[in-house]
Amino acid sequence: IVVDTFDYVVFGGTGDLARRKLLPALYHRDIDGQIPDGARIIGVSRRPQSNKAYRAEVQAALEAHLRREELDKKAVDKFLSRIHYVACDATTDTGWPDLVALLDEGKDRVRAFYLATGPDLFGPICEHIGRHGLVTENTRVVVEKPLGKNLKSARATNDAVGRVFPEDQIYRIDHYLGKETVQNLMALRFANALFEPLWNNAHIEHVQITVAESIGVEGRGDYYDTSGALRDMVQNHILQLLCLVAMEAPSSMDADAVRDEKLKVLKSLKPIGPHNVSHLTVRGQYRAGVNQSGTVPGYIDEITNKTSRTETFVAIKAEVSNWRWAGVPFYLRTGKRLANRVSEIVVAFREIPHSIFGDGEPIPANELVIRLQPDEGVKLWLQIKDPGPGGMRLKRVPLDMSFASAFKVRNPDAYERLLLDVIRGNATLFMRRDEVEAAWTWVDPILDAWAASEKAPKPYMAGSWGPDEARDLIRFDNPTREWHE
Numbered sequence: 231i232v233v234d235t236f237d238y239v240v241f242g243g244t245g246d247l248a249r250r251k252l253l254p255a256l257y258h259r260d261i262d263g264q265i266p267d268g269a270r271i272i273g274v275s276r277r278p279q280s281n282k283a284y285r286a287e288v289q290a291a292l293e294a295h296l297r298r299e300e301l302d303k304k305a306v307d308k309f310l311s312r313i314h315y316v317a318c319d320a321t322t323d324t325g326w327p328d329l330v331a332l333l334d335e336g337k338d339r340v341r342a343f344y345l346a347t348g349p350d351l352f353g354p355i356c357e358h359i360g361r362h363g364l365v366t367e368n369t370r371v372v373v374e375k376p377l378g379k380n381l382k383s384a385r386a387t388n389d390a391v392g393r394v395f396p397e398d399q400i401y402r403i404d405h406y407l408g409k410e411t412v413q414n415l416m417a418l419r420f421a422n423a424l425f426e427p428l429w430n431n432a433h434i435e436h437v438q439i440t441v442a443e444s445i446g447v448e449g450r451g452d453y454y455d456t457s458g459a460l461r462d463m464v465q466n467h468i469l470q471l472l473c474l475v476a477m478e479a480p481s482s483m484d485a486d487a488v489r490d491e492k493l494k495v496l497k498s499l500k501p502i503g504p505h506n507v508s509h510l511t512v513r514g515q516y517r518a519g520v521n522q523s524g525t526v527p528g529y530i531d532e533i534t535n536k537t538s539r540t541e542t543f544v545a546i547k548a549e550v551s552n553w554r555w556a557g558v559p560f561y562l563r564t565g566k567r568l569a570n571r572v573s574e575i576v577v578a579f580r581e582i583p584h585s586i587f588g589d590g591e592p593i594p595a596n597e598l599v600i601r602l603q604p605d606e607g608v609k610l611w612l613q614i615k616d617p618g619p620g621g622m623r624l625k626r627v628p629l630d631m632s633f634a635s636a637f638k639v640r641n642p643d644a645y646e647r648l649l650l651d652v653i654r655g656n657a658t659l660f661m662r663r664d665e666v667e668a669a670w671t672w673v674d675p676i677l678d679a680w681a682a683s684e685k686a687p688k689p690y691m692a693g694s695w696g697p698d699e700a701r702d703l704i705r706f707d708n709p710t711r712e713w714h715e
């Protein structure tokens with residue numbers, strides 16, 4: 231479905247995010263025929279250069295980040311014809327009149343400002359946008375993470391953006407919400423009657439959410455070292471996943487209906503602070519080791535600060551204190567340079583109350599494994615009779631749905647959906663201010679307790695599943711409980 235004609239203004243238009251994600255995503259939407267004639271994509275950055283030179287940069291970005299068979303000459307030329315460039319300084323008036331003049335040519339269009347810059351520029355850019363009269367009724371602003379380093383700075387950023395844009399024109403991106411498999415969580419839970427009656431502490435024993443990466447800090451060491459895994463992954467992506475698993479059914483897919491329910495989950499998270507941080511959290515930092523790409527250096531060798539205590543791994547036992555979930559641990563885990571790249575949610579059901587199959591081995595409980603990436607799919611592990619005349623032998627077998635075999639279509643990148651949702655004015659998959667701040671409210675005391683602690687993060691070998699203490703964390707409540715691997 232073609233959207234309304236728009237001007238997409240990308241601040242940080244020559245940056246990594248624009249080149250790697252935003253421009254390829256818009257190109258894909260273009261070849262799928264969703265971008266209307268006349269729509270413009272305007273790259274903005276400080277360095278003066280011509281449209282022609284920027285178009286060459288965009289072409290190089292497409293070539294670097296898309297597969298050759300996706301690049302059709304005619305389609306690329308058509309896409310490039312939509313591209314414009316304006317040199318603008320976020321902190322002074324330099325260049326802004328040029329942007330004003332260009333945007334004036336499309337006054338009635340939907341106008342989106344995508345701030346793919348560092349968060350310190352969000353305030354100054356918005357201020358200039360406001361001062362130059364660029365906010366129309368149909369204008370939206372998109373902000374990328376990190377939205378703050380803590381509650382205080384998140385509030386300051388939200389205030390700065392909010393001085394120029396009303397809340398319903400602000401789109402806070404969490405790209406996990408645009409992933410097909412993450413959207414599917416809502417379909418799975420609320421388009422099937424089968425799970426809901428079991429989706430509570432009477433039937434679910436625990437939940438695991440893992441977002442494991444095999445990559446290291448990939449040249450982003452300077453940013454990462456001021457962030458760490460808790461801020462980089464848990465405050466946003468993992469808590470959003472937790473919300474989608476734990477929330478009550480919203481009354482509709484309306485943005486506020488969904489966000490109201492997520493907010494309630496965030497506000498129900500049991501606080502973690504100095505009194506319990508050492509029981510409920512484990513932080514780690516990778517050392518040199520061997521993974522799929524061979525021998526890889528340790529974290530400290532990849533960054534400037536040789537005494538850094540920044541965590542590259544975190545495991546947390548979280549709890550949602552409400553009637554549905556009281557007593558059900560949500561084990562959260564994420565890290566860099568782990569054994570594999572895998573993001574998944576495991577819903578572990580309770581064991582059967584009584585076995586009629588004799589005194590043999592205990593019967594493993596059912597598990598619902600929602601694989602977000604890679605090998606996207608859903609597996610429901612069941613007990614089945616192992617066929618044969620040898621009596622009633624049970625075997626654990628999955629009902630197995632793989633996206634790749636069930637749907638023979640390309641899995642679009644998260645940004646493809648999100649970028650056009652902004653134009654459509656659909657904010658369901660974006661975070662509201664109160665959500666971001668509620669997430670920080672839970673995360674801040676953990677950060678403070680870690681900072682106050684004498685202890686350094688636990689070392690773990692690159693290519694492993696993190697420090698041994700993470701295994702102890704999950705076994706603490708039940709010695710037979712393991713992380714899903």
Ligand code: BG6
Pocket residue numbers: 375443462463
């Ligand atoms: C980003 C983090 O938000 O998400 C990165 O800043 C991380 O550190 C990335 O690598 C993971 O995203 P994905 O889509 O590759 O799982």
